Amino acid sequence: MSTCPSLSVRPSNECRYDVVSLGEVMLRLDPGDRRIRTTRTFDAWEGGGEYNVARGLRRAFGMRGAIVTALADNEVGRLVEDFILTGGLDTSWIQWKKYDGIGRPVRNGLNFTERGFGVRGAVGVSDRGNTAISQMQPDDVDWDGLFAQGVRWFHTGGIFAALSESTADVAEAAMTAAKKHGTVISYDLNYRPSLWKGIGGEARAQQVNKRLASLVDVMIGNEEDFTASLGFEVEGVDENLTDLDTSAFRAMIEQASATYPNFQVIGTTLRGVKTASINDWGAIAWSRTEGFAEATHRPNMEIYDRVGGGDSFASGLAYGLMELDSLQQAVEYGAAHAAIAMTTPGDTTTATLAEVTKLAGGGSARVDR
Numbered sequence: 001m002s003t004c005p006s007l008s009v010r011p012s013n014e015c016r017y018d019v020v021s022l023g024e025v026m027l028r029l030d031p032g033d034r035r036i037r038t039t040r041t042f043d044a045w046e047g048g049g050e051y052n053v054a055r056g057l058r059r060a061f062g063m064r065g066a067i068v069t070a071l072a073d074n075e076v077g078r079l080v081e082d083f084i085l086t087g088g089l090d091t092s093w094i095q096w097k098k099y100d101g102i103g104r105p106v107r108n109g110l111n112f113t114e115r116g117f118g119v120r121g122a123v124g125v126s127d128r129g130n131t132a133i134s135q136m137q138p139d140d141v142d143w144d145g146l147f148a149q150g151v152r153w154f155h156t157g158g159i160f161a162a163l164s165e166s167t168a169d170v171a172e173a174a175m176t177a178a179k180k181h182g183t184v185i186s187y188d189l190n191y192r193p194s195l196w197k198g199i200g201g202e203a204r205a206q207q208v209n210k211r212l213a214s215l216v217d218v219m220i221g222n223e224e225d226f227t228a229s230l231g232f233e234v235e236g237v238d239e240n241l242t243d244l245d246t247s248a249f250r251a252m253i254e255q256a257s258a259t260y261p262n263f264q265v266i267g268t269t270l271r272g273v274k275t276a277s278i279n280d281w282g283a284i285a286w287s288r289t290e291g292f293a294e295a296t297h298r299p300n301m302e303i304y305d306r307v308g309g310g311d312s313f314a315s316g317l318a319y320g321l322m323e324l325d326s327l328q329q330a331v332e333y334g335a336a337h338a339a340i341a342m343t344t345p346g347d348t349t350t351a352t353l354a355e356v357t358k359l360a361g362g363g364s365a366r367v368d369r
Contacts, residue, residue, distance in 0.1 A: 004326060005036045005289045005327075006326075009103070009321065015151055017065060018051070018064045018153060019066075020065065020067070020093075020154050020155070021050045022050055022069070023050025023068075023160040024051075024131060026110060026348065027076060027083075027168055028347055029044060029110060031114050034185070043346075049157055049159040049190045050155055052312070053186075053314045055084075056314075056316070057153075057319060060353060061319040061323075063322075064090075067084060068225065069093075069094055069133050071097065071108055071132050072097050072099040072132045073098060076108045088347065095353040097132040099309070101369050106130065106131065108132065109131040109133075113125075113278070113347075115304070116277075118275050120248060121273075126194070134164040135164070139168055151178065151181070151183045156174065156175070156187060156319070158209055158229055161189045162199075171212055175187075184321075186220060187219055189220070200228065208291050210230060214260065218263075219315075221269075223252075226252060249268055250286075253268065263288075264288055268282045268283065269282060269310055271306075279306070280300065280301065281297070283335040288328050290327040298339060301339060303343075305345045307346075308348060309341055315334075315337060316330075319333060326359055336356050337356045
């Protein structure tokens with residue numbers, strides 16, 4: 001079992017997987033230093049809010065992982081599969097859907113993302129209507145068969161739940177099976193206004209996320225996520241988070257933990273956006289057994305590509321809760337992993353466990369040679 005007193009996690013030797021994620025994996029097209037509207041070339045990556053967490057646990061932390069997703073079976077889908085294989089995740093749970101040559105029944109999602117610089121913020125334009133995973137139904141996967149093999153940690157979130165009427169039902173079916181088999185369930189609220197605005201906005205987001213929240217052990221999100229997705233207000237904090245005073249966040253977390261007694265751990269990232277390239281960065285976590293823990297604040301942290309930073313926090317936090325000795329260590333690893341991940345392009349991390357351990361322990365950016 002885990003030695004962290006905040007959470008009881010199944011031992012690794014009883015399980016086939018340390019982590020399984022459920023979510024969409026899109027092809028990310030990145031214009032680099034240019035803008036989407038004027039570029040002539042794109043770098044190709046893969047990315048997805050839920051996927052990034054499992055990939056981070058595999059590549060940065062050396063844990064065994066799998067992704068449950070659906071892709072249209074064409075050359076673009078196979079390119080995404082090739083990225084997933086490079087990320088080291090088991091692809092045997094991918095649902096391959098027949099492609100008709102046009103994309104009428106199913107297609108693969110594209111995500112155009114420019115990372116921003118200075119006063120120009122990051123911009124994401126997703127093209128994901130009618131994607132293969134949005135068509136997924138709750139019984140498309142043998143959830144009992146998956147979790148019976150032994151899964152220590154299951155992760156999904158609010159992006160997946162927003163994709164269609166059926167995806168929230170798929171998430172609920174997966175989470176119910178995970179709970180039955182003793183798997184820890186984490187959920188990143190990941191509120192995206194663009195995903196909800198055409199289907200009922202914040203009201204619909206809260207309806208869906210409140211239903212799923214009752215099944216969650218580890219709830220993750222930032223201040224906007226908890227407000228828009230669950231209706232908890234963070235009092236006295238301005239939109240740009242210019243002051244990372246955590247007292248308002250602690251009050252919000254206490255309210256959330258009282259409303260949802262099933263929450264064992266809550267993790268919240270704190271980002272003060274000064275420019276696209278300079279952020280104040282921090283995180284806090286809470287558990288029923290250890291109370292509050294606060295990561296090292298990193299004021300004026302330089303950012304290269306912020307997209308995926310929250311996912312890297314989630315994977316570092318999950319690693320800490322599975323493998324380390326305290327909530328304090330877990331939140332430090334989460335914040336440090338995210339800080340490193342945001343120094344490189346793409347959604348996904350290039351960090352190593354040694355780098356995360358060094359930074360979490362107070363290491364600097366001095367040359368390593």
